[in-house]
Amino acid sequence: MRLVVIGxxxxxxxxxxxxxxxxxxxxxxxxxxxxxxxxxxxxELLLRVAxxxxxxLDRATFIAIRYGFTAHAASDAxxxxxxxxxxxxxxxxxxxxxxxxxxxxxxxSPRARPDRKDFSSGGAYIRALHExxxxxxxxxxxxxxxxxxxxxxxxxxxxxxxDTASLEFAAxxxxxxxxxxxxxxxxxxxxxxxxxxxxxxxxxxEVFADDHE
Numbered sequence: 001m002r003l004v005v006i007g008x009x010x011x012x013x014x015x016x017x018x019x020x021x022x023x024x025x026x027x028x029x030x031x032x033x034x035x036x037x038x039x040x041x042x043x044e045l046l047l048r049v050a051x052x053x054x055x056x057l058d059r060a061t062f063i064a065i066r067y068g069f070t071a072h073a074a075s076d077a078x079x080x081x082x083x084x085x086x087x088x089x090x091x092x093x094x095x096x097x098x099x100x101x102x103x104x105x106x107x108x109s110p111r112a113r114p115d116r117k118d119f120s121s122g123g124a125y126i127r128a129l130h131e132x133x134x135x136x137x138x139x140x141x142x143x144x145x146x147x148x149x150x151x152x153x154x155x156x157x158x159x160x161x162x163d164t165a166s167l168e169f170a171a172x173x174x175x176x177x178x179x180x181x182x183x184x185x186x187x188x189x190x191x192x193x194x195x196x197x198x199x200x201x202x203x204x205x206e207v208f209a210d211d212h213e
Contacts (some may be wrong), residue, residue: 003031004040005069005202007062008084010092019052022071023046024078025085027092030056031071031087040068057204061096061175091209095172098155099197099202101181103146104162105138105170106196138167142188142195146178149184153177156208170207178202183206 006019009028015021022029032052038045049067056062081088143159146169151157154171162168173181178201184191185199 001032002036002070002072003033003077004045004067005065005071006032006049007056007064008032008088008092009056009060009062009083010089010096011060014062015056016059018048019056022074022077024081027085027088029065029071029077029081030062031077040070045095053204057099057202061092061098062204063091063207068078087210091205091211095205095208098161098172098205099175099178100205100207101150101154101171101173101178101199101201102203102207103150103171103185103197103199104166105142105169105198107137107165107167139192139195142192142197145188145191149187153181153184156211157178159205160207167189172205172208173202175202 003020003022005022006026007030009015009021009030012021012023012028015028015030019030019032022031030052032049034045046067053064069080071080150169150171154173156172158170160168160170169183181201182199188195188197188199
C-alpha cells in the first residue's frame with residue numbers, strides 16, 4: 001500500500017477521509033491510499049484524486065503537490081519534503097482563507113512552435129521554444145479588461161506564458177470573492193465574445209505556493 005500525496009496542510013483537522021493525514025514536521029500532508037500495483041495514470045484514480053482535492057479545499061487552504069508524488073510511510077514523505085517545510089509553513093500561514101483562480105486565454109497571434117529538426121543542439125531548440133512561448137500575446141483590450149474587473153479582487157495576480165498559443169492569468173483571491181470573480185468572468189464573456197478563454201477555480205495554492213518573504 002502507498003499514498004498518492006495530494007497537498008500540504010497547516011492543521012490536522014484540514015484533512016478528512018478518504019484522505020489520510022501524514023505528519024511532516026509541524027505540518028501535514030494529505031494522501032490517498034492506493035495499492036502498490038495501481039497505475040498512477042488510471043482514469044478512475046485521477047477522478048478520485050480530483051474529487052478528494054476539491055473536498056479538501058472546501059475545508060481549508062492547502063498547497064497542491066504535483067501529481068505523481070507517492071510515499072509508503074511518513075518517514076518517506078518527510079525525507080522527500082524536508083527542503084520545502086519552511087516555505088510551506090510561511091505560505092500556509094500567510095494565505096489562510098485564500099484560493100487561486102486561473103484564466104487561460106488563447107493568444108491573439110499564436111507563434112509557431114519551433115521544429116526540433118531545425119536545430120543542431122538541444123540548447124538552441126530550448127531557447128527558440130522559450131522565445132516563441134514568450135512571444136504569445138493576448139488582445140490588449142481583453143488584457144486591460146481582466147486587469148480592470150478581475151485583478152481588483154486579488155491580493156496577488158500574474159500573467160504567465162504557458163505555451164506558444166495561450167497565456168494564463170492567475171489570481172490569489174479570498175474564498176468569499178470567488179463568486180464575484182466568476183461574475184467578472186461572465187462580463188468578460190459578454191464583452192469579448194470573440195476571445196476564447198476559460199476561467200476556472202477555485203484551486204489550491206500552486207502558482208503562488210513559492211511566494212513568501
